[in-house]
Amino acid sequence: MKLTRRNFIAAVVGGIAGIQATPLPWKITDDVAIWTQNWPWVPVPPTGEFTEVSSVCNLCPGGCGIAVKKVDERAVKIEGRTDYPVNPGGICPVGMGGLQLLYDESLRFTGPMKRAGLRGAGEFTEISWGEAFDILAGRISNLRKKGTPEAIAAVDGNPEGTTVSVLIKRLMKAMGSPNYVRPLSITDTYRMGNLLMQGTLAPMAYDLENSDYVLSFGCGLLEGWGAPGRVMNAWGMWHDGNPAKRKTRIVQVESRASNTASKADMWVAPKPGTDGALALGLAHVIIKSGQYDSRFVADHSSGFDDWRSLEGTNHIGFKTLVLEKYSPEQVAKITGVNPKTIVSLAKGFANAKAPVAIYGKGKDSLNGSLYEFMAVQSLNALKGSINRSGGVLLPDPIPLSNLPPLEVDAIASEGLKRPRLDQAGTMRYPFTDSLINNFTDAINRNPKSPVDTLLVFSANPFFTLPDGGGFKNALEKVPFIVSFSPYRDETANMADLILPDCTYLEKIDDIVWPTGLQYPLYGLSKPVVEPLYNTRNTGDVVIELSRAIGESVGSGFPWENFEEALQARAKGLFDAGGGLVSYDPDAPAWQRQKAGNGPKPGYKSFDEMWEGIQSGGMWYRPVSSPKSWQGLFNTPSGKFEFCSKLIAQAIEHYSNKISKKAALKNMGLAAIDDEACMAHYQAPKAGADRSVYPLLMLPYEMINLASGWIPSPPFLYKTIFENQLLKDKSFAAINPKTAAKYHLEEGELVVVKSPAGEVEVRINLFEGAMPGIVYLPLGFGHTAYDEFLKGKGVNPNNIVQAGQDPISGYPVWWNTPVKLVKV
């Protein structure tokens, strides 16, 4: 039989009909749909045992408690701890996104590396740890052999007092280099101010939770100042319950309608850099109306009234200074704040039961001005808000043990005699520890870099320093750079050698006294997961490096590993007694416990205590009853000094060397005599021709964007508004009036030009911006990392033209003259 076409068609029809009666078409339709539901490229997170590890966040000096949720070996979520004194339950968005910093491989160095490409290109080849140590130790030994150990320098971004920073400092000393510098933060300003006015070395302790009137001078309470988990929790507490019966009022002094300013009960907007004048204006009103705490002023302060020295010279006191120079009208002229507002503000502060004036500049990651701090602190003194609940507390420094004294060899002791490149601690900057801007200048000024080998720890000065790109230029000149960063940051990309640290979730590390906290707290973070890559805790690396260098350097580090060094320091916590290692949310650490009534430490030996610290992640001493006034102030007068004797001595000391006029000029002082020793307002020098640069640029910080050396977790970019960042352009916020003056519209591209450089941004018209000021967000403009962060927006630090703050020498980064040029 021949198969005709007709037969064939019949068979096909039969086949088509038949196939409908089989599962084939139906199951394929179903299965293909199921296939789309289980596409192989959509990840299926493996399940397993759910556990939780308690640790401490180490992304900022705030040190909030975190609970990391794990599934088997993977960390899947970070949450705030409710059993941690700093932050009962909440953390900031950066900490919340922390797992991305752990797991985003392209952000990180996966092992020790050697530079392969050009500097800044970020091309590296992997090497072994042994090789890395050989290279670095060899180089250091060479410099030491040549007798130039001071050509080794270190930039250390670890917060002051942490064990790793102590070890790094010790290593520098053992090697024989005085050139240990650190990026500045607000705590440096606090430290200096406290030293000068109160003679204390303990950190700033603002008892915010117990205050009923928080007058914040520029403190970005909601922008990430201090421990964000703590401050925002306090914020929630302040707004708890019936809104009509709220106890605490918050006033924000700031030029921009930031979150803090908007959410505060009252917002006062002085011109940037005039906060000190405003504080003195308030002091004027308070003194004039006699509403100040006369008992505190009389018993525990000096320099308030005019006085006569033993030699018979007349001196003016704080009272006279303020009454003469800072009447509301005078202050209004400086600050632009309505005199009526000044008076009402002063009244609010004066009438409060437990007011506190706090000082800051946005987050805590940039320095402030010494005299501004002194002005604000003088307000606290006027109202007796010092050593009083709800005011500024004066706790003892945290009782960590000192490490055994270091014996340095001849090379090192010679090296240590050489002057510091940054001139910190010289007569010119008598109270300053470290001045990174001067350090940068010293490298840039010399034709040949005085630094041969630069070690960078936990810092990204290339990106974070408000120096108009100075550090970047310096890096280009330094022959050999070593980065210890776990992240591929801008500075690390310039490095020749990478000895990567573990991220904060992979290592043990300590947090010493979170910024602004009113009680001593020692936090301990622990490895939440095993290190993912071939990275090592810098604490261990420093110890190992010292051994690799050998000689007396190695013998200065007798510890087996970093943990032993941590324990060696923590001994002091045990010896001091009374510290707690567990936290009960029902007894907040800021609640004043009656002596003997508070929770008791449950440990009996150091090992027990250490075990407690390791599992709970903390050692702390809750706020106790006010301290005895006896010996509280360690100033020359033994009292709170409105007029700092130390400053007077320093000026006199310097004047003995050069003329007084030259001395004052070098120290950056316009005022003379007593005024120079007291809080006063000094207009910052105009760094440029203001007719060419008619506007001011002010960098501002946001809590939902990391602006320090830690990269922002990519999740954070979800929280950035499209009028802050759009594609690769960040926005400058300016007042619509300013915009109208320059005929600028929303979204328009402009170049912000300062004498130090220029950046291209878009315009955001914001009513809450002070007219005449261009606000640029900090944290954008990375040139390193991966596609999530790289090339997004601009970094305002690159155009900052910083002057020097009188006496401290700190950069005045809030006074950059700029102009706007349409693109």
Place this chain on the structure above:
Amino acid sequence: MKDPVNSSKKTSDKGGDRPLSGFFPRWMNINILAQDVGFFILGLIGASIVGWVIFPAVLYSKHPQPINFNHALHLDSEKVDGIEGETKAEKCLFCHAFRDDGTFVGIPKLESCTECHDDPESPLGETPEEKAFMTKYVANEEEIPWLVYSKQPDCVYFSHIAHVKMGNIDCATCHGDFADNEKLPLYVKNRLTGYSMNIWGKRISGFYWNKKFSDRMKMDDCARCHTEKGQEQNNACFVCHK
């Protein structure tokens, strides 16, 4: 090109003389029609073979488990000591346990095995499987890559504790009785979807008379039981989906 019209014309002409020609229209030749039917049936049969036999064979792949596990042996209290439990379910739960937070362990990790099989040098029995298990997994501390017959897709949330403990449903109801099982069956996987055959059902037709729960674990099966039991956890989507 050959003209189809002409050929059909020819056939229709021939057909005119056949019996029954008056009944069918002229162009419908009964002979041709019979031929048509024949080829139609041929196609039908061919398609059925493709659809019912070849297709399933191609669609599914079969995988043996990495090593055998003898459930019967382990549950035999005369031979193996220590696996306790009053009921069958309790015995299952001895290894396939709930954690403290109520989550289900599923197939136990190696550490459960090594509670007894702790020394790779001295096996407890004499089977070659155990030897292989000892040398390959226990000695290297390597987890056994079990293939899970009842693994649901990622979109499914299933709480064992809600069903077994709170709902008093026996393990065997859904999983079948593994207590007497000596040899682990082959794992049959759908190449297209990646599903285990135990999920979609062992019958390619998808039809069952008197279906048991252990036959299939599709959404409809879950929903049916939920509806029948009329629980407060009704058939809301988020009860079973994540």
Place this chain on the structure above:
Amino acid sequence: MKKGNDHGKNKYGMVIDIDKCTGCGTCMVACAAENNVSVRADQSDKERTITWMNLYKISNGKEFPHTEVSYFPRPCMHCDHHPPCVSVCVSTATKLDFNTGIVSQIYTRCIGCRYCQAACPYGARYFNWWDVFPQDKGMDRYLTPEVSPRMRGVVEKCTFCHHRRMRAKTLAYAEDRREIEEGEYVTACTEACPAQAITFGDLNNPEHEVSKLIKHPFTFRLLERIGTEPKVYYHSTRDWIRKLGDNFLPGEYTPVVNQTWAEEEWSTKPGRDEF
């Protein structure tokens, strides 16, 4: 749709205190981290970025220095009775759960027609325009198995972290309890908010904090007038914020008068001294 779920067992809801909200965005990050929400290199493309919990920045529009900004954190409103998105869904991929009041979204059922997005006035629904995860960066290592990652081409949205309810129930079962207590099940944003601005609980249970808070005169909902009946409530003492919660014709908005407030003169805040 039947008006049935008043008789449902639980009706979960949320009250967000705008005065406490600091606009920090932790809720957004917590939500994204908890729910395996995708991240892409450019997230300034707000029309296509996925943010189950989204912050809207609002301003009182006054001139410097009387300007004030605030934020509306906006999860899915889990509209009651007749959510605008549920009835329009073609493939029954989204439903209002009778027993929890949660509007569910099943990604494997969704065909991606996006009708629900068109119907939702809150913009709470997000389409997966891209395949989820950046490949080969190791970022899938932080994904939690409790929430199924989405494929491209489907709509997703806030689920009130219903998996946390399952987690709480599983724990309760392990402890021989059938019911879960207040606070055992809260959403990730509630838990994460560092200012404790979010309260979450069962609106059907008069003992729960949320049930008390929603009775407060300062409490309001977004777009109440169009009848979506959201189960997310907001709370603010500031009139200008409350006024922005809905559309009002001139003269329609009546401020909440509170005598105690009126007596306090010390604050210069606009909105505050108006009542």
Place this chain on the structure above:
Amino acid sequence: MDSPLLPHGVKRCSTWAFFFWTLPWVALLAWGGLSAFLCLWKGLNQTNMSNIFAFALWIVFDLAIIALGAGAFFTGFLTYVMGQKELKNIIKPAVIIGFICYSGAMAMLGIDIGQPIRGWFIFWHANIHSMLVEVSFCITCYLMVLAIEFIPIILENRKLEEIKELRIFGHNLHEIMAVFAATGTFLSFFHQGSLGGMFGVMYARPFAAREGFYIWPWTFFLFILSAIACGPCFTILCTKLTEFFTRKKLVPDSAIQLLAKISAWLLSLYVVLKIADYLGWMYGIIPRSGLTFESFFREGPYGVYLIVLEMILCGILPAIILMLPKARQNQGWLIIACLLNCTGIVLNRFLFIVVTLAIPVMPFDRFWGYLPTWQEWGIGMAVVGYGFLLFSAAYRYLPIFPQERELNPITE
């Protein structure tokens, strides 16, 4: 070359001429093909649609061509059910246009959904409350009906007609066409209505929301009415376009005039009801939501002018022209009126889709703009290309204008 396939007794251009004529349309199809590939392979990120513009160009296209394609069912209804024999002269092109519109719309929808492979869930897991489900069911069924209606037309091809079986099959189908026409009418009424209902039921979008009768918002009825008002006009336009390109008279004026007249009445009725609808909406739904009519048009490119255009220029004006016998008998005016009518309906669909979505409902939300990408245009244009190709081929190979031979006797 293809002369054996051409209908008897009519003149057609040369094969080469036809080949070149198809090139631009093939190019459009290729553009669309590339776009479709990209959208299916890489996903809808190839478009500029967004979470705000969840519906965009494609849906506008879909709704527009489905409305314009209404000529098919409505002419069929008039011809077979109402017995307007005059319209037999135009029913075939109407059916083909309908088929093009509906199949094009279906293809676009297939690409528009995020998970095309799961498209059948609409039927399998149907949510009967959803207007879109009703639309999908009816459109799918109606597309089948259109296909069945199209078959006898195809079978009229000279070559195919030579096959006896097919000829008889085609004839038999033709006999029962009234049944299909009635079915098509029923299905079309529902999906045209449901397409309107889709928007009217979005009660949380005050710009689109409408009250209505039982479960059907007013837009349900208005969409039906507007579709049958513009469908015939589109059929007229297509015929006129064919006449223009072929330089022949293809349809007797009586048929065209009848369609135009019917369209006129329907359009007038629609305009009146639509104005009533607008008023009811402006004084009902909008103020109840706390909004004003102007508040919808405060910013962005979508201003009140759109409504003015829709109602006056593209509504009242064509209605008047078509109403006046003198005007509609003038070729120019007729074409202008038909164009305006069709534009008005497309504008109406655009307003309901794009403008609805562009206007924020929350007072603090912002207004969004949208511009389609080339991929989106590509797919839209591919439907145009497909339409031209299919209609040209149909005209060339099928006797779709029964009067063509009489109106254009071949004089050689």
